[in-house]
Amino acid sequence: MNEWSPAPPADYLPIKDHGLIGDGRACALVGRDGTVSFLCVPRFDAPPLFCSLLDRRRGGSFLLAPDGLRLSRQHYVEDTGVLVTELRADAGLVEVTDAFLLQPGARLEVDAPVGAGELLRHARVTQGSVDLRVALRPRGETQAERQPAGWQLTCPQQSVKLHLTTSRPLPGPECTLRLSQGEDLWIRLRWSEPQPGGSGGSVSRRLDDTVRAWRRWSAFVVADTPRPDLVRRSAITLKLLDYAENGAIVAAATSSLPERIGGDRNWDYRYAWIRDAAYTVFALRRIGLPDEAGGFLHWALTAAWRDGRPRVLYDVDGRPPPPEVIDAELEGYRRSAPVRWGNAAAEQVQHDVYGELLDCAFQWAATGRPLSAGLWYRLSGLAEQARTAWRTPGHGIWEVRTQARPFTYSAAMCQVALDRAARLATRLNLPGSAATWAAEARRLAGRIIHDAWDERAQSFTEHLGATGGLDASLLALPLRRVLPADHPRMIATTRAIAERLGAGNGLLYRYLPQDSPDGLDQPEGAFLLCSFWLVDNLAGQGRTDEAAELFEKLCSYAGPLGLLAEQIDPRDHSFRGNFPQALSHVGLLSSAVVLARAERGMRPELSTHAWFR
Structure with a gap:
């Protein structure tokens, strides 16, 4: 397990303090401050949806972190592209799991589409209580509209519509929730049309499927080498x-x-x-x-x-x-x-x-x-x-x-x-x-x-x-x-x-x-x-x-x-x-x-x- 590091600076995180997640179409950088700071959708070379890594004020970002952050650290779920960020605040500890969900039954070892165009963020309070901040801020002018399952954001600069669904109702794409030990929040951000099944349980199974898909592929790696x-x-x-x-x-x-x-x-x-x-x-x-x-x-x-x-x-x-x-x-x-x-x-x-x-x-x-x-x-x-x-x-x-x-x-x-x-x-x-x-x-x-x-x-x-x-x-x-x-x-x-x-x-x-x-x-x-x-x-x-x-x-x-x-x-x-x-x-x-x-x-x-x- 990686060592705890002090709360990140208010300016720019060191480049090394980011993890990479993706699905074979697009990828994102997630900082140890709980921020998705770089993401281009629907593919690697598209206009950036978030790029606060290049301008923390105007670049756009997706924050999921507790108020009063003091310490943080990151690790990958073993042999996968699934990232876990632990965030310790004054009165509690939050574990945020980030992944691009793969399609059910996806096999990374074959040349076939494996991603669903969907970012999953799961925050779980493991100790104490926290005020959990959610701040979804795409780059450029954005129109937010409440939908039965959550929120829809229209992003003209990227020519995409985002679908934000959550396991708990959110008053808006930017808000703060009070969560105590054992409570959690599932967030799904899609840039393709939403599909049925937005409950926490079904998303949990999708995350498990994603972990299994990564481990199936990783099993082919021959690592009888130094390091x-x-x-x-x-x-x-x-x-x-x-x-x-x-x-x-x-x-x-x-x-x-x-x-x-x-x-x-x-x-x-x-x-x-x-x-x-x-x-x-x-x-x-x-x-x-x-x-x-x-x-x-x-x-x-x-x-x-x-x-x-x-x-x-x-x-x-x-x-x-x-x-x-x-x-x-x-x-x-x-x-x-x-x-x-x-x-x-x-x-x-x-x-x-x-x-x-x-x-x-x-x-x-x-x-x-x-x-x-x-x-x-x-x-x-x-x-x-x-x-x-x-x-x-x-x-x-x-x-x-x-x-x-x-x-x-x-x-x-x-x-x-x-x-x-x-x-x-x-x-x-x-x-x-x-x-x-x-x-x-x-x-x-x-x-x-x-x-x-x-x-x-x-x-x-x-x-x-x-x-x-x-x-x-x-x-x-x-x-x-x-x-x-x-x-x-x-x-x-x-x-x-x-x-x-x-x-x-x-x-x-x-x-x-x-x-x-x-x-x-x-x-x-x-x-x-x-x-x-x-x-x-x-x-x-x-x-x-x-x-x-x-x-x-x-x-x-x-x-x-x-x-x-x-x-x-x-x-x-x-x-x-x-x-x-x-x-x-x-x-x-x-x-x-x-x-x-x-x-x-x-x-x-x-x-x-x-x-x-």
Whole structure:
């Protein structure tokens, strides 16, 4: 059980003091003060219904908490996405359970709609008596109308109608109730048409069904690894970001949480990046969850084929996201403006997407799943594009907002695309230029080894031609089997990254803006994924004890609920960037598997499937 923490500040809660709940269509952040502070309905990338996390006065929120709050803490119901917040007031203790209700009989392990578009909040007084505050305040102008079963709220800004039903009559969407020990309040908030059955008992059964559905899915997780508790929580968190309708996986639950307080590195991550989603399904496959890969692969290739070339990111329907705009009404988290909706990176050229898609298909097929003729036609077309794409400058994995450049990581992922296409064609006897792809993959790997090497710096550089600064994305080259972790030049590069990009206490910056201009000219936090990549490289070089020590250090940065943000502020270890961040949890999962193999005396490679031998 997590420790009690003092009453939250009147300003903004620390990012780590939030839990994530969801249903495969939408998700919400719930703070340890009893506030739902971020929720977009009816799906991840819709206009926000609540976003007080970005403006505590104007953002909108849903509070359920006692007056006189003194202490609070949170925990998840074990192996589920159901969250419990305990709130201790002057004269009593309230336990609030929050969940998105799943449909009766829902099975999260199949690609099917599982959510009902319904948030359940259950407050139960376990000690003493409290004055329980209920405050439902959607963002923007709202019209409230009493209904026989509760209240209906019309929200023009979000184009939704909310249905609020409760086990006790409420005089309005904002009110205070006096409750004593043993008494409770059930609240259901729906953004679809209400269904029959609003009594406390029936809702209790629905909550039990939701817990069972989560535990059925969690039972598939293989967590015979270091820190199995965080591995299981990471898997559940990634599933909460998985769009059940089609397999799209969003990068994070939020928009515009700052990478630096007071800075403007604030981006909208509520979309599906090809790269992030490919890493996610690969990590899930390694812990016993292969089915998510199939949904993502078909979604991604359908989306990529619409434009004739794969984009960097899409909305959950597989279409370009809306144009990036600044929301001048909101002040931003801790007054870190601007708040952005939409993401202009969708228009960038990033060549790593070819490798992400082909590698995902390779891992899918390697587990015995079929590749249809239509799917292979699209994949082989991407391999052909990769043959020349690497020569064209792009904006790279970090989506710099400067002039396009020939990034080493982008060329490496084009090499991955060619290599995986050749292996697929050979293993499955598929049509295509397998011999040509294989030969070009070998030549491109050689060019990376020689053309990206800086003899003076004794490391690879971020650009082909041995120019530019040092880039932590180079740590991913062994993970994608472009070259082995124990290659002498990779060992030297690993050492250089640890020394020159180190932020202290095991943390790494992804690059230094003064050496690698990104168009923003501002510092940022340390990027968690890069530190997990360092764990994998150390293990691959036989430095297992160092890798295990670093892994434990990184795990210590997880919040009280086991959740991770995109970045860590090296000064005070507070969370920075959008939250929870899929790639950070992917890094934890992958490093746990790598270490488990290393500690058993096995080769700690990202993939040891026979298709690579």
